[in-house]
Structure formats: structure tokens, C-alpha cells
Amino acid sequence: MTLALPPDVFQVSYEPSDDILAADWPRPLPMELLPACYEKMLAAAQAQHNCRFWLLDIRQRNWHSAEFGYWFLAEFVQRAVAALGQPLFMAYLVADEQQQFIESGPTDTMLRQAARLNCFPFYFSYEEAALAWLRDQRAAEQASLPGQPRAAVAAQ
Numbered sequence: 001m002t003l004a005l006p007p008d009v010f011q012v013s014y015e016p017s018d019d020i021l022a023a024d025w026p027r028p029l030p031m032e033l034l035p036a037c038y039e040k041m042l043a044a045a046q047a048q049h050n051c052r053f054w055l056l057d058i059r060q061r062n063w064h065s066a067e068f069g070y071w072f073l074a075e076f077v078q079r080a081v082a083a084l085g086q087p088l089f090m091a092y093l094v095a096d097e098q099q100q101f102i103e104s105g106p107t108d109t110m111l112r113q114a115a116r117l118n119c120f121p122f123y124f125s126y127e128e129a130a131l132a133w134l135r136d137q138r139a140a141e142q143a144s145l146p147g148q149p150r151a152a153v154a155a156q
Helices: 031-047 066-084 096-102 105-116 127-143 150-155
Strands: 011-015 020-024 053-057 088-093 119-124
Touching: 011 031, 020 031, 031 053, 031 066, 053 127, 066 088, 066 105, 066 119, 088 127, 105 119, 119 127
Parallel strands: 020 053, 053 088, 088 119
Antiparallel strands: 011 020
16 A cells, blocks of 8 residues: 655656656655655556666655664665566665765765665755766667676676
């Protein structure tokens, strides 16, 4: 069951020309709503030909809790990668005050664990850089061998 999320808490859209799913949190939200936001993104990505290139603007959102981080790795990432195909690329737009969390040990551990599951969350201060990274990931994947995910080609 997907929880209804008001637009002042969370918005998701799809840009077909770039094949990018965009999510925005225009203000802080209660942590218990965050999993519902990710579920809504996954449903939207599935509806858009299993879009695996996501731009998430969290500059106004509060940083996630440790409980959310656990749910993200233990439940969501595996389901999302299985549902959409792999790999899943997530470009996060962050505010300067969020850098302290990004540079912490728990975030570094989460990034390594997510990469082992073929999910690649990266953090950016500028939207242009985040979009360029997503486009580069798609271009590199399209340049890989037909029928093989880029992660499989890189392992060869």
C-alpha cells in the first residue's frame, strides 16, 4: 500500500528527453514518510520503462535517520535493482550543511554496500554536475556490449 504524499512534502516527475526520474523534497518531512517517497519513486520509474537514472533533490529535506539507511540497504535497494534492472544510478543534490553527513563513516559504508548491490548513489552540489554524471552513466552503459549491463562488462 502506497501512502498518499502531499505535493508540499514530495514531488516526482519524469523527463523523457533525458530518461531521468526527478524527485524533490521542498521541505523537511517526518522520517516515517521517507520510505513511502522511495516507494513512489520506484513505482514511477517502473511506469517509465524501468528508468534507472534518478535525480533526487534533498537540499531542503532533513538528512535521513539511521533506521532509514538500514531500510534503504536491507530492503529497498535490492527490490529496486531487481525490479528495474541494474545498475541503478542516483544523483543526490545536497546543501552545504549536509556535507558533514556525506563525509561521515556511516555514509561511506552505505555507499560501498549499495555499490555491491549495483546501486550507485552519488552526491552533488550543483544540478548541472548531477545531470552530467547521469548522462555519462547512460552513455557508458550504451557503449558497453549489447545485452550486458555495464557492471558486467566492467568485471571482465
